[in-house]
Amino acid sequence: MKLPRKLFVIAGLSVSVLVGIAAVRPGNPPDDKFINLKVLPKNISSKELSEIMVDEFQDDLGVSCNFCHAENKDTHRPDYANDEKPEKQIARYMMRVTIGINKKYFKLHRPMIGDSTLQITCGTCHHGQAHPDNTTTQ
Numbered sequence: 001m002k003l004p005r006k007l008f009v010i011a012g013l014s015v016s017v018l019v020g021i022a023a024v025r026p027g028n029p030p031d032d033k034f035i036n037l038k039v040l041p042k043n044i045s046s047k048e049l050s051e052i053m054v055d056e057f058q059d060d061l062g063v064s065c066n067f068c069h070a071e072n073k074d075t076h077r078p079d080y081a082n083d084e085k086p087e088k089q090i091a092r093y094m095m096r097v098t099i100g101i102n103k104k105y106f107k108l109h110r111p112m113i114g115d116s117t118l119q120i121t122c123g124t125c126h127h128g129q130a131h132p133d134n135t136t137t138q
Ligand code: HEC
Pocket: 033, 034, 035, 036, 037, 038, 039, 040, 041, 049, 053, 054, 057, 058, 061, 063, 064, 065, 066, 067, 068, 069, 080, 081, 087, 088, 089, 091, 092
């Protein structure tokens, strides 16, 4: 028995439409809570984000969270999504630079901060200091 070719084409199309819908669905709802990510993936998990903030940013620069993050004036609690502090903006710029170096000079395919394959990280230049050019303290 020979099924019409058209049927296969239609069946194939609906599979790719379904796959397409699955691909654009947002990340896991429980992790989908960061509201102001411009460089990191918006659906990053809390675990991955906190590893970056603690291991890469805090430790590699030798600073605390409030070096980059402003506090809420009323609650006096950190307001992580707030972009008021220039240090946070510089950090974002540095993230883009770091990604760019890994891509351009080390030919990594779509590198992202936090990847274990990165050849250059914040720590490569910062060595636990916010100001890597401050040679007098080394
Ligand atoms: C060197 C600067 C720097 C330090 C230190 C730092 N962060 Fe961040 N943080 C950033 C930047 C930049 C972003 C935004 C990243 C982006 O746009 O993709 C961010 C984003 C975040 C977010 C997501 C906010 C949102 O909803 O968009 C959280 C939560 C956060 N940081 C927590 C922390 C904690 C907790 C610490 C201390 C352990 C910390 N950060 C230390 C620079 C820093």
